Amino acid sequence: MSETDFAIEHELRKRLKGLHVHLQVVHAGVVVAAAALHYQNAERDEEIARVLEHAVGDRLSEQIERTAELLAFLQPLPTNPDDLDSWDP
Secondary structure, eight states, rough: OOOHHHOOOOOOOHHHHHHHHHHHHHHHHHHHHHHHHHHHHHHHHHHHHHHHIIIIHHHHHHHHHHHHHHHHHHHOOOOOHHHHOOOOO
């Protein structure tokens, strides 16, 4: 694997992992907001909570699964030979 290929694959994995984590954080925010609306139990809060859970939360869950599948599909990258010089067990 050339250094350019290694750098491209490394950047791709890094960005995909960042996207995956970002989606998880956004999903957690939706879950908390929906739970708060359920707890408040005001006139329209239940309906809004259901919209958040199903229209937003479910879609985020699907994307989180997809990014996890892509990350699992990508083989772990071999160690960059330049990094081996600094390795000291």
